[in-house]
Amino acid sequence: MVTCLCSQDPDEPDWLKDCHSPLWSPSYEPNYGSYVEEVKNTEPPDYIKELASSDADLAKYEIGKLLGSGSFGQVVAATRKSDDKPVALKFVKRSSVQEFKKLKGREIPAEAYLMSRVRHPNVIQIYQLIFTEEHYCFVMERPESCKDFFYVIQDRNSAGNPLSEKEVRQYFTQILEANITCEEKGVIHRDIKPDNILLDLKNDEVKLIDFGLASEIQEEPFDSFRGTKHYMPPEFMKTGKYDGCEATVWAMGILLVDMLSPVISAFEKPQHCLSMEPRIPRHFSSEVKNVVYMLLNPEADQRPTLKQVLQHPWFSMEV
Numbered sequence: 001m002v003t004c005l006c007s008q009d010p011d012e013p014d015w016l017k018d019c020h021s022p023l024w025s026p027s028y029e030p031n032y033g034s035y036v037e038e039v040k041n042t043e044p045p046d047y048i049k050e051l052a053s054s055d056a057d058l059a060k061y062e063i064g065k066l067l068g069s070g071s072f073g074q075v076v077a078a079t080r081k082s083d084d085k086p087v088a089l090k091f092v093k094r095s096s097v098q099e100f101k102k103l104k105g106r107e108i109p110a111e112a113y114l115m116s117r118v119r120h121p122n123v124i125q126i127y128q129l130i131f132t133e134e135h136y137c138f139v140m141e142r143p144e145s146c147k148d149f150f151y152v153i154q155d156r157n158s159a160g161n162p163l164s165e166k167e168v169r170q171y172f173t174q175i176l177e178a179n180i181t182c183e184e185k186g187v188i189h190r191d192i193k194p195d196n197i198l199l200d201l202k203n204d205e206v207k208l209i210d211f212g213l214a215s216e217i218q219e220e221p222f223d224s225f226r227g228t229k230h231y232m233p234p235e236f237m238k239t240g241k242y243d244g245c246e247a248t249v250w251a252m253g254i255l256l257v258d259m260l261s262p263v264i265s266a267f268e269k270p271q272h273c274l275s276m277e278p279r280i281p282r283h284f285s286s287e288v289k290n291v292v293y294m295l296l297n298p299e300a301d302q303r304p305t306l307k308q309v310l311q312h313p314w315f316s317m318e319v
Contacts, residue, residue, distance in 0.1 A: 253295025
């Protein structure tokens with residue numbers, strides 16, 4: 001049986017208005033997962049095919065190839081039959097979800113709730129949330145031609161044609177603006193890295209994806225780290241606590257170095273950030289190096305905000 005979250009409130013997002021059935025809420029066991037591998041051009045699991053053929057809501061979509069698979073479930077490409085709109089269907093195991101938010105008195109996965117709060121061209125959009133007996137199905141935006149940004153960086157470097165500083169500035173600006181909008185909406189992603197960014201090859205735009213570890217901004221420090229160890233801020237290593245927005249600035253600094261130099265990371269080991277300066281290849285401009293040092297200030301309260309970073313002269317350079 002498939003049910004959807006319904007909404008009659010005109011101020012609620014479109015993906016909620018599209019749904020029409022009551023919410024079914026069983027009990028859940030915490031075990032949250034995220035992408036662990038990329039799967040290209042392979043057939044989706046049988047359970048997805050069966051749901052697509054037997055359920056009225058999922059039958060509205062033509063199921064395509066498997067895009068990704070992990071402990072959370074699977075992501076498949078799909079097309080909405082009514083207008084040929086490309087979408088991605090993310091099937092998340094109910095048993096893997098441990099955090100929920102209430103919307104109009106009803107519980108929905110926190111990931112869906114937080115995604116729905118952020119509307120920005122560089123953030124992947126959620127259109128609808130479908131409930132099955134064992135899975136949540138996130139119906140999401142899917143650029144027709146896109147590539148995991150991790151593989152964009154890797155493949156360009158392998159071909160001897162790494163991203164130029166100009167290209168890095170273009171993409172980094174978009175990621176920065178996406179995270180600024182997230183913060184304005186009270187959301188922090190908490191797992192910023194190339195693997196969670198898509199490049200729309202047609203429009204040359206990046207999309208921030210996978211809000212599975214995202215949280216609402218809170219006044220008190222976080223006392224548990226979410227994300228990838230490579231992006232862990234020094235304040236958490238020292239005190240076991242960190243501010244979400246300040247940690248986002250740090251993560252953006254690590255990301256910028258990863259984009260500039262996929263061979264040399266800012267720090268050989270995460271703990272080196274406690275005693276060493278970030279490593280930046282010499283051939284890059286002094287302006288971008290200055291941005292890196294701003295972002296990777298070991299003193300969290302001395303880091304600029306994302307909006308302040310965007311005012312740096314590097315972002316208005318012509319080359």
